[in-house]
Amino acid sequence: MTNSPQPAFQTERPQMRDLHWSRKEKEIAHKAFQQALDSEFETIAQKVKKMAEKIELPDGLWDLEEFLTKSRQGIGRKYDYRYSVLPMVFGILIREGRLREDDLQGLGEDKLHYIRGYAQR
Amino acid sequence: MTNSPQPAFQTERPQMRDLHWSRKEKEIAHKAFQQALDSEFETIAQKVKKMAEKIELPDGLWDLEEFLTKSRQGIGRKYDYRYSVLPMVFGILIREGRLREDDLQGLGEDKLHYIRGYAQR
Numbered sequence: 001m002t003n004s005p006q007p008a009f010q011t012e013r014p015q016m017r018d019l020h021w022s023r024k025e026k027e028i029a030h031k032a033f034q035q036a037l038d039s040e041f042e043t044i045a046q047k048v049k050k051m052a053e054k055i056e057l058p059d060g061l062w063d064l065e066e067f068l069t070k071s072r073q074g075i076g077r078k079y080d081y082r083y084s085v086l087p088m089v090f091g092i093l094i095r096e097g098r099l100r101e102d103d104l105q106g107l108g109e110d111k112l113h114y115i116r117g118y119a120q121r
Numbered sequence: 122m123t124n125s126p127q128p129a130f131q132t133e134r135p136q137m138r139d140l141h142w143s144r145k146e147k148e149i150a151h152k153a154f155q156q157a158l159d160s161e162f163e164t165i166a167q168k169v170k171k172m173a174e175k176i177e178l179p180d181g182l183w184d185l186e187e188f189l190t191k192s193r194q195g196i197g198r199k200y201d202y203r204y205s206v207l208p209m210v211f212g213i214l215i216r217e218g219r220l221r222e223d224d225l226q227g228l229g230e231d232k233l234h235y236i237r238g239y240a241q242r
Contacts, residue, residue: 041178048182052173057162061169065189068182 016114017084028106029086036098037079044071087111091118137235138205149227150207157219158200165192208232212239 021029051064080089093099094115104115142150172185201210212235214220225236 038178041182044182045176045178048176048185049173052170055166055169057159057166061162061165061189062193064169065186065193068186068189072183072186 013113014110016087019083019087019108019110019114021083021086021111022108025107025111026083028104029083029090030081032090032099032103033079033081033086035103036093037075039098040075040079044068087114088118091115091121094119095121134234135231137208140204140208140229140231140235142204142207142232143229146228146232147204149225150204150211151202153211153220153224154200154202154207156224157214158196160219161196161200165189208235209239212236212242215240216242 048064048068051060051067055061055064078089078092080086090099090104090111091114094101095118101112101115101119104112107115169185169189172181172188176182176185199210199213201207211220211225211232215222215236216239222233222236222240225233228236
């Protein structure tokens, strides 16, 4: 066994997919993710209630169906809880106003770097 | 040109698809069809409003979407305004309580025969 020297080409910042998430960070991430998702559901439900109240027949029914289908598909695309992409997901949620950076307090700078990058795009 | 005698095997009652609809009968049929369809939309809308009011997140959203999709597909299958099948459509609508025979007053006995047959199945 030898102690290999660090190779010269190694970059200081790991790729997003290679970040290590501590147990504590995973807890914070999970809580923020669920909070954003709940808030997203609540927004959709409010819109659904308004659409249902003033439904104009028959098109209002199918407009509501289409809204729900697109909402479900949009959530499926956006809410991807793989750690390899989670900083991007959080960045987008901050950009959309669904989360604040404060909600992610306790995540390491290595994650926040990517999150801020996606939040500002 | 010869006047062929009526073949002995000809039935007196024409097939449903061969019935002749007068202009007046078409008007009656169209009105009843639209009345049933409007009533169907109203029933769906009432159910949608109830579901939307007491939505439980998140499943209530997708239950509502599924209800709307199935309602739309069901209407597409049931409301078929081809004269060749219209007596069957009216029969089913009477069986479901969506129309009464009175709503079809003015249709000939040739149509009512089939309508009653389907209504009683």
